[in-house]
Amino acid sequence: MGKAGKEQNMENRKMKESCKMNKKLEVKDLIAMGIFSAIYIVVFLAVIMVSGLVPVVYLFSGAIGAVVLGTVYMLYLSKVGKRFSVLILGVIFTTLLGAQVGVWTMFVTGYSMAILAELIASKGKYKSFTLNMVSFIFFSFMPFGVYGAFWLLRDTMLESAKVYGEAHAQRLSELTTTPMLFALIAATIAGAIIGAYIGKKLLKRHFKKSGIV
Amino acid sequence: MQKKQKLQLHPGTKLIMLLLLNVPIFGITDKNIILPFVVFALILLILSREYKVVFKYIVLYAVITSIGVFSEYIPDIIIDLTSTLLVSLKMFLPLIAYGLLVARTTTISEVSYMLDQLRMPDGVIIPFLVMFRFFPTIHEERKMISNAMKLRGIGIDFKNVVSQPLKTAEFIYVPMLFTLLNIGTELTNASLTRGLGGTQKRSYLSTVHMTWQDAVVLAVFFAMIVFFFYLKMSGGIV
Numbered sequence: 001m002g003k004a005g006k007e008q009n010m011e012n013r014k015m016k017e018s019c020k021m022n023k024k025l026e027v028k029d030l031i032a033m034g035i036f037s038a039i040y041i042v043v044f045l046a047v048i049m050v051s052g053l054v055p056v057v058y059l060f061s062g063a064i065g066a067v068v069l070g071t072v073y074m075l076y077l078s079k080v081g082k083r084f085s086v087l088i089l090g091v092i093f094t095t096l097l098g099a100q101v102g103v104w105t106m107f108v109t110g111y112s113m114a115i116l117a118e119l120i121a122s123k124g125k126y127k128s129f130t131l132n133m134v135s136f137i138f139f140s141f142m143p144f145g146v147y148g149a150f151w152l153l154r155d156t157m158l159e160s161a162k163v164y165g166e167a168h169a170q171r172l173s174e175l176t177t178t179p180m181l182f183a184l185i186a187a188t189i190a191g192a193i194i195g196a197y198i199g200k201k202l203l204k205r206h207f208k209k210s211g212i213v
Numbered sequence: 214m215q216k217k218q219k220l221q222l223h224p225g226t227k228l229i230m231l232l233l234l235n236v237p238i239f240g241i242t243d244k245n246i247i248l249p250f251v252v253f254a255l256i257l258l259i260l261s262r263e264y265k266v267v268f269k270y271i272v273l274y275a276v277i278t279s280i281g282v283f284s285e286y287i288p289d290i291i292i293d294l295t296s297t298l299l300v301s302l303k304m305f306l307p308l309i310a311y312g313l314l315v316a317r318t319t320t321i322s323e324v325s326y327m328l329d330q331l332r333m334p335d336g337v338i339i340p341f342l343v344m345f346r347f348f349p350t351i352h353e354e355r356k357m358i359s360n361a362m363k364l365r366g367i368g369i370d371f372k373n374v375v376s377q378p379l380k381t382a383e384f385i386y387v388p389m390l391f392t393l394l395n396i397g398t399e400l401t402n403a404s405l406t407r408g409l410g411g412t413q414k415r416s417y418l419s420t421v422h423m424t425w426q427d428a429v430v431l432a433v434f435f436a437m438i439v440f441f442f443y444l445k446m447s448g449g450i451v
Contacts, residue, residue, distance in 0.1 A: 034342065034343020034346070037340055038348055039389070056297060059297055092337075092340060100316060101308060147297075149301065150297070160304055212391070
């Protein structure tokens, strides 16, 4: 026994310690969270600005954003994949965007989707790619409260569209029908899946090689 | 030497107003009613000496409103194409006025103090503060990366974004994530050295409290909401 047993013991203790450390959020993780929230928000706003140039596309900004942001999300999970990490990213994103736009639906969809995404990602211990992808799909629905207001607050929005003429309001209500809503949801889901796969590819190509992940 | 007094509101006051404004906006459909609320926000911004923002906001508001007034003279196709954005902007503009009030007049230390008073865990406060610190850093790094890219003929310009969007995105994205993560590691070491993450409670250099200014502003705001709902009940407006 002697030496070998001692070594075994040491190794066990190290493993236990590293397990404990992995579960709890440290200062290192908190700072990484802040960085990722900043990147997430900046990239999302950039996408909204670019897609706002072609206004019908504005409705699909969530889907386009998901394609671009998949990389950030996947890198975030592999870097800070710990309990509450997804939730905190979601809460910060929602609070900051909500404090700018101020629509109450943004807060509702934002916080609820963040909680769902956190639950799903934590099911796979933030390591299973499939579950991470599903959680990213929910995560991409967070800003739905802003551009989805045409359905969530339909009457008020259409009422205010009448300023631009009854005919326009009519056409807008024809544009924002239920099939369109389904198209929007389908597009967001597809965007999130594509984004997740792009993220996986980029992670493998750049970050795993350099040892950052 | 006397410094000119400027309005300083508690961040909580501004957030309460931002959230409560949803009630009249989505509860009263007569849009002219919202104008007093917008004027109120602009007055608060002026008192906080944010003249530039007020000017830009008024220009944007005027443009959006004038499109509504002159809609007969604008080709149908333009309004149809832009209607989703126009209507969203029109609905959200009053809210954005209060959003500007929050964003422009609140300092980071105020926010952190307020979150601490609300007994938020460190897990929420620290990422929040780090995020604000990183917005300018991201801007700087992006500039440096695009300079480096230009040298190699893969600049971030319109042609490249349109012809090969994924590649261009990858070339900006990946180096950006790399540098930011490295900066993050340095920041972690620096802040650990200064005692972040210790067991002691942190102290604050600047504190904020509710003052009589907050009380007055909130009272006026509530009075406006109650007044307009009274008008609506009595059938004065729809």
